[in-house]
Every structure is written in structure tokens, then in C-alpha cells.
Amino acid sequence: DAGVIQSPRHEVTEMGQEVTLRCKPISGHDYLFWYRQTMMRGLELLIYFNNNVPIDDSGMPEDRFSAKMPNASFSTLKIQPSEPRDSAVYFCASSFLPVTEAFFGQGTRLTVV
């Protein structure tokens, strides 16, 4: 297995534009997580799914953020409209259980100017 695959690796966009981040989890993992990492706040859990169903979205900053998981092999995190304060590295991770080893993708570095 190639591991968790995220795209794009880097994204630079203008304030107000829509941004879509993509993730392919490891096959067989029932849990998928979206994290945001910044120097000030560290690694923050935004939302996680179990068997494609959102379980906890309490970490989603506001209504501008939305996440979907239409099937077991694909998830998206969308920001619309984007703002400069959304600039961060966004990670997708997957695991067998919610608290067992999390396998992370390489992340998407988002810059909103």
C-alpha cells in the first residue's frame, strides 16, 4: 500500500477563493481524520469519519469549512471562501480504530494571500 495520499502538496490561493484538499486513506482503515497544523496551535483535529460517516466535527473552525467522504477511498476538505488565517499545513490520517496508530499523509501546505 502506498500509504495515505494527499493532493495537492502545495496550494497558493487568493483570499475569497474556494480551496479543495483531497485524501486517499489506506485501504482497510475504517477511520479518517483531517488535521490542521500551525506553529501557534500545533496539530488540531478538525473532523473524523468512521466508515464514511462524520463522527465528530467539533474542531471545524466555522461554516466556511466542510468535509465529505463519499466512499471508503476518498475524502475532501473544502474551504469556501478562504481567508489568510486559514494558511496552515493540512494533514489527512487514517487508522483501524480512533485511538490506534494514525498513518499520516505528507500534508497540503495551504497559503492564502
Place this chain on the structure above:
Amino acid sequence: TQLLEQSPQFLSIQEGENLTVYCNSSSVFSSLQWYRQEPGEGPVLLVTVVTGGEVKKLKRLTFQFGDARKDSSLHITAAQPGDTGLYLCAGDPNAGNNRKLIWGLGTSLAVNP
């Protein structure tokens, strides 16, 4: 709210030195994971400790879980430049139906040749 506090926040040492980093909480965790994150990559699991007082060794890295399962330490012997990275601890609070890992902010380690 359960928190994991990591110290020190930053550490810069010379190759060959020993070091210890800490992960502390006032709450009990049923298990605790240590991850290392290299620049431009996602975190990768190093070890999971489960039993109070447990000690695990991974080559030059020694991990210890406190007797009360509220704290953990990572000791590196004869540090090498390849040990450079962000060390994150993550705990399983084993509380409620919505189980998820609690993450520390990390210790950023730089080992200079």
C-alpha cells in the same frame, strides 16, 4: 478538557549529547503514543506505551510511561543529526463514546553536526 503539555518546546544540541523530553498531564491516559515528524512530512509513530511504569527501547531512544499513566518521557542517547524533528505525544483518554487522541504541541529538536 484533557491536555498534554510537552517540554521543552525547542531544543538545540550538538551531535553526541543526551537529551530527555517530557509529556505531562494532570489526567490519566489508557495509552500514550510518541510520533516523530520530519520537515515536510507527516508524523510517524515511534512507539505506544500502555502499562504504568512501562519502559520501551527503540535503538538509542528510551520511552517511559509514568506509574500513574499521567506522564511520559523520551530519552535519546548520543543524539545524531538524523534525530532532528518534531516529537509529538498523543494520548488516549479512554473517555466516553467519542474516543479520539489528545495531542501535545510537540518538542522541536535540532541536532547539530
